[in-house]
Amino acid sequence: MTHWFHRNPLKATAPASFNLYGVATTGAAAKACSDMRSARIKLLELFTDVNCNMEKMKTAVDAFFSLLLGFITSLDGTTQENKLRFIQNFKWTDTLQGNTVSAQQDAIFDLVSMEFNVALWHTKHASRLAGKEDVSVDEAKDVHRSLKTAAGIFKHIKDNEVSRLVTAPEKGKDLESRVLDTYIIQSQAEAQEVTIARAIELKHNSGLIAALAYETANFYQKADHTLTTLDPSYSAKWRKYLQLKNSFYLAYAYCYHGQTLLASDKCGEAIRSLQEAEKHYSKAEALCKEYRQTKGPGTTAKPSEHLFFTKLGAYIRNTLEKCQRENGFIYFQKVPPEAPELELKASYGLVEPQVFELPALGEVWTKDLYAAFDITQGPKDDKAKVKEEEVTPMKEPDLKPQKDVGCLIS
Template identity: 40%
Template sequence: MYVTIKYYSIRNSNKQDMSHWFHRNCLKATGPLDTKHLTPVLTSQKANQIVNELKQKRAQLVSKMGDLLSDPRSTPVIEEYLPLIRGFAQSVSGAASPLQNLLKFRWTQSLGGRNPEVQNDAVFEIANVCVNIGLWYMKRAAKIASSNNYAEAEAKEVHTCLRTAAGIFEYVLDKVSPHLDSSKLEDWFDITVPILTAYKLECTAEAQEVTVARAIELKHKPDLISALAHETSKLFSDADTALRECDVEFVTKWRRYLQVKIKFYAAYARSFQGEYLLTLDKCGDSIKTLREAQKLYKEAQGLCKQYEHAPGNSVGEVRPARHPFFQKLGPVIDLRLSKSERENGFIYYQKIPEELPELELKATFGLAAPIPFEMPEVHAIFTEEAYKDFTVQETAPPKISGSDKDDLPPAKETDIGGDTKNIDNDSGCVIQ
C-alpha cells in the first residue's frame, strides 16, 4: 500500500488558487542543433547518417520532455538518443571521442533566464539532457499526484518517479559533472555541484514524504513516525545547505520551499515524539517537546508567507500553508499538548525540563533512496571505422557567436493542474 499527497484548492473571493505541495522549477529550454558547419567534416554516407540520426532523435526527445502525461521510462527516444550522444563524448574504447567538440549545444537553466549557456562539448549536452529528464520525472510525479483518480499503481508511481529523478541527478553529479569545465558555469547553473546536490536530496526527501504520510494514515507507532519525519527534515535541510552559496537572486524561492519543509517535518517529528513520550509516562518531557512542535509549526507558517512572496522561478502557484497536510498538523499538535498538560495536572505533576529531549531515534524502516541511473552504452553505429569517416582534423570546433546566446523561448510543458476537493481524514493524505 502507498500514500500519495493530494493537491488541494480553496476559493478566495472569485479566484481559485491551486495549493500544490511540491515546488517545481521550470524545464530547461534548448535550441535546435545546427550542423551547417559540418559540411567539410561529413565526407561519407555513414557520417551523414550519424549526424542526421542525432538531430532527429534529439528533436524528438526535446519535444517529448514537456509532456507530463507520458512516462519517461516507456519513451523509446530516451534510449535512442543517449547512446548516440554518448558516442560523441566517448569512443568505443572508453577514451574521449574525437567528435566531442564538433557540435554547439544551447541550454537555459531551470532556475530562470532565457539566455542560454552555449558550449561545443558533448559532455555538456549529456549533463543538461539528463538534468531535464530528471526534472521531467519530478514534474510527472507532481502531475500524477494532482489527479482526482487514485489507484495503488499511480501512488507507487509518484514514489518511483521521485526516486528515479534522484538517481539521475546523482549520476550527473558523480559521473558527468567532474568532466565539465566549471570555470564556464555560474554557481546557480543546473549542472553545478550545489544544484545537482540539492535536486538529488529534494527528490529523495519528497519520496520519503510519501512514506511519512503512509505511516501516519496507517497509524504506525509514534516513535517510528517521529524518526521518519526527523530524517525527512534532515534531507530537506541538507538540500537547503547545498544552495547556501549560490546566487540569492536565483535560489531564494527554492530555498524558502525547502525551509518550509524543514520546519514542517521537524514539527511532525516533535509532535509524534511528544505523543510517544506520554506513552512512556514522561509527561514533562512530552509537554516540552510539544511546545517545541508548536513553535516549529508557527515558524513553518511564517516561512510559507515568505515563500509565496520570494523572488524566483517556479511553475504554478505553490501555497503549502493552504494544503490540508499542512493545515491539519497544527490542531493535532494543540490537542496533544492539551492532553499532556491535562494529564500532568491530574496525574504526573512532573516538572517541565529546560532542555529539549533529544531526537535520538534513527529510522530503520521507510527511508527512501535514489534508484541508480544507468547510462546506455555507446551506440553500435560508432565503430572505429565510423569515427574515421569524420574528417575532424579539417575543421576547428565551431565558434560561439553573439547570436548563439540570444534568448530562447521557454520550454513547453503540460500544466501540472490540481485537485479541487478537500480531503477529509487525519493527515490530509489519500491512502490506497
C-alpha cells in the first residue's frame, strides 16, 4: 500500500496520583485509587509501544475508563454530580500548540483528553501499517478499521463529551469544534484512500474509482476549510497536507474519469480530463515542496518521493499518451478548451465514523465503595501534598521509512 499520512504529535500529560489520603476511608477505596493510577500508566505506555495492536489498546482503554467512570457516573442513586469528579487535578498538552499545558480539576477533562489520545493512537497505528510495502488484506482491513474507529472517537468527544466540561475549550485547542471536525474528516478521508487502493487493486470500474477519489478530494478540501480561521503558526503545516491531498485526489478523479470517457468513445474529452489530472498532480507536487518547508507540528516527510505518489504521476502520463494515440489513429476528435465538470457521486465505499461507546462502569464501583470516600474531610495535608508533577512530552517511536517510501511517520 505504502500510503503516507500527516500525523500530529500525541498529547502529553502529567502523572495523576489519585492519592486521596483521608478521603478514601477504607482499604478498598484506597485500592480502587491505586488500580486507577496503574491502569492510567499502562494505557499511556501503550501509546508509544510499536508492538501494541488494536486488541491490546481496547483492553487497556476499557480497564482505565471503567475505573475512571467511578469519578464521573452518579453512584448514589440520585441525579447529583459525582462527589469525586472535581477532586483530582489533570494536566494535558495540545497536539497543535506544542507543550502549552491546560489544567482542569475535572475527571471529565481527563476522560476526553485520554479519548483524544486513543483516537490519535488509532491514526498512528493505521499510518504505520499503511506505510509498509507489502500490506496483507487483513492489515489493510486493520488500517481501514482503525481510521474509522479514530473518526468515531473524535466524533464522540465532539458530540457527547465537550459540552459536559465546566471550562469550555480554548480557541484552537484540541477539544475545540474546528480542530475536532478536522480530525474527524481527515480520518474519514484517509479511510477512503484505503478503499480506493483496494478498488484499484481489484480492477473495479474506473467510474467507481473516479467517484471515490472525487469524494475523498472533497473531504480534504472541507477539512482544510475548517482550519482557515486558526492561527497559521500552528495550523499551516497541517493545512498544506490537506491541500496536497485534495489536489492529489482531484488528479486521481480526473485520471479515472478520463478512462470512463475513453470507454464511451469520447476521446477528445478524455484527453482534456487527463490534462486536468496532470494540472492537479503538478499542483500537488508543488504543495509537497511547500509542506516540507512549512514549520509546525507533525510529520517530517517528502511525500512527492513516496511510491504511491510517484506511481500516480506515471499512470496519468501513460494514460494521456494512450488517449492521444487513440485520438490520432481512430477518433480524430477535438479536445475541449474546458475541463469536464466532475459531478460524481460514489454509490459504494464511502466511510462513516465507527460509533464509539464507553465501557460499563467497573464492577468494583459499588454503592458501598462510593460511600467509603468522604470528601468532607479533605485530603490529609501531610500525605496529600506531594511534589507537583510536570508534563513531559511523549517520546514517540522513531520509525525508519520503508524501502522506497521516502518519509518518516511520527
